[in-house]
Amino acid sequence: MTQSMVAKHSMWPRKKDIIFNLSERAQKAERAIGKDNVINGTIGALMDDEGKLITMETVYNEYKSLENKDISAYAALEGQPDYLEAVKKICFKEYLPEGYVKAVASPGGSGAIKLATWNYTNEGDELLTSDWFWSPYVSITEEIGRKVATYKLFDENNNFNFKSFKEEFLRISSKQERIFTILNTPAHNPTGYSVSDDEWDKILDLSKEVAQDKNKKIILFVDIAYIDFAKDDNGSRKFFSKFSNLPENVLVIVGFSMSKGFTAYGMRMGAAICITASENVAEEFYYACVHSCRANWSNCNRGAMSLLSNIVKDQQKLKTYTEEKNMHKEMLNKRADIFVKEAKKVGLPILPYIDGFFISIPCDNPMEVSEELTKDNVYAVPLKMGIRFAICAVSEEKCKIAPSIIKNALEYVESQKSLNI
Template sequence: MSFLNNHSDGKKMVDKVFKAAIKAKEAKDKFGDDEVVDATLGTLFDEDGIFVAYDSVWGPYDQLDKVEKGRYARSIQGNPLYRDAVYKWLFGENEMPAEIIVSPGGAGAVSATMHNVLNPGDTVIKPSQGWGPYKTMANEFELKLDSYNLFKDGAFDIADFKDTLTKYMNIQGKVLAIINDPCHNPTGYTMSSDEWDQVLDFLNELSKQGPVVIINDIAYVDYSTDPSWKDHFLKYRNLAENVMIVITFSLSKTFTAYGARVGASVVVSSNKEELAKYKDAAIYSARSIWSTCNNSVMELFAKITTDETLYTNYINEKQYYIELLKERSRIFINECASEEIELYPFKEGFFATLKVVDDNEKEALNLRLQKSNIFTVEVDGGLRVALCSVPKRKLRGLARKIKKCM
């Protein structure tokens, strides 16, 4: 007999990222920071190993009235100024058939989408290399999980993507699939415009058989090296009526506001009736699960994005770290190539991933790296290296150290 229901009895959270981070901290306490490479946490650290919290964000936050910091949000859907700011942040002055519902980070938006789109027992489709909590969320809502192969010949595997989604459309009459782009976690891949065109053409065709919903997880969008990347969203205006895309936006990375837990489901569909139904369902879920989100950071986002001086300060500070990430990635990617270490295709972002397909081999290599005071995170098909948290001095020579452990 258990106090828990059948679904919850036996659940236990073991987060590989935080587990690895704890081991890295223990090593630093024992051997000293200089002797340890901690490539575990997906948060920005500067060249001195200090957590980055943007002055251009948290300075203006200190100027917010205490009432704004303490009060409830103005709406379960999200403060109107915040929703307007998110819309303009993603779409500019372009008209898009979209509804916006605030969420606790991007994770809340991904989770709510799974909850509202599929029935228990249905299958959600993720990339073969992907963020670990996708699995946790699926299990929480009693969903099954399958993967499409992410890469073939160094590019997006459009053939397997099509095959996998078609398979589940035939089984359940509806599909929900996740595309984490740009700056994919954990590989650092960003899809080309042509790859997206192929995906969207296929979705429109597949939707003739039933509803198609895509989660476009854009957690790292504001670290793309292409400042025009958001023009990509204009492609969504050409979706068939039976296609919906839920863009999951997060201020965690965009504003270095990880702990503030503010993001949004940005739902795009030309089907006005279904769009309105989805908005209503998402608001209902919000009230039943987290109620309202952080009022002060919603107000802060609106304030910074509408004040020319504050906005310019923010963009300049963020650009410094985009350039730093580019420098760090150049060091690591080039040295891995010299050492003939195979990585998944990398273009930009917070992470790169060593390709180790065999799980036993992956676990063994990870243990050998830990004994050499190199801490990574085990992910599907490899070991993730968080370039965002490792200073350049520690990245130089890291590939050679990894090679010695292989």
């Protein structure tokens, strides 16, 4: 018998992360045949047209100008006070909801998801998110004995499927005290969908309806990891004001991240922000989260906190940062436009894209399609129900030719399947 040491609850399937694996293969191909001949649509970070990681000057100049002590010293467990203020400002802009809004620092948006799911669900609980979703939601929650249930994100006309959302929401509320829902919007990963203001109204009306039963606890976790790359900076934040004056048993937690908006992926900085009409619920949030911080990672990256605070505090720095970010956003929008246009032209069905880093193509055999694409030196991530193409990492020129290559691969795999090969 082979020796095993790991505890039972820590035995997971020994599979390599599929995204990193494909990304390695893409890089190998780039070395072998040259970058111009490879389309690497696997990476979830903003890359320039030459395939180099974009790092914002305003962010890194600020970071490098910090005194050593601003990077080196321990930070407060809940995050530095000026950071927490800066997070609220940059997150909500003009749409700060009324009520008690309290933030606790976390290592990235991932840390915020951990804080929220750990502190607001019980062991064995089902959490709800859409059927197209960022897979670490499962890793983060299954590690602590929770399960992810899904509703169908789109109906047959590719509209937001509120009917399915409602069915699942009510199913969970009929059997559980807690209904914890993760909504990744705007600029959803992997589809690029953004929930509209009208759809938010429906979601909130349903939450209020269920909240009439005072034994129920409704938690809406809004994952805004990509908000800074939504086309309309202000428009995409309007929904925040809808969180004012909700019933006391409806709690909103926003998952803020510096990874994308500040090209600070490796700095691991974010925050969980609660919005509630109850002072007690806000205070409870704070103490529960600070306990988790202490118990898991202690304090967060002080240098990253300082840089955000300094940029947000200073009007001129904020302006320069915003201009730099908007320039990159412009680049992303052009890539998205050309991909969507070409997809339509060649008849490649894609999911409704509105904002963000990714476009998804629904298909029956994602693994085979992804593998078939590699023969044309195109790399895209196979998901359960389709393929994810990272426009954030691929030049406009390549975004123009990718849809027809994907269409061909899809058709080829389908024809092989129908021949039963």
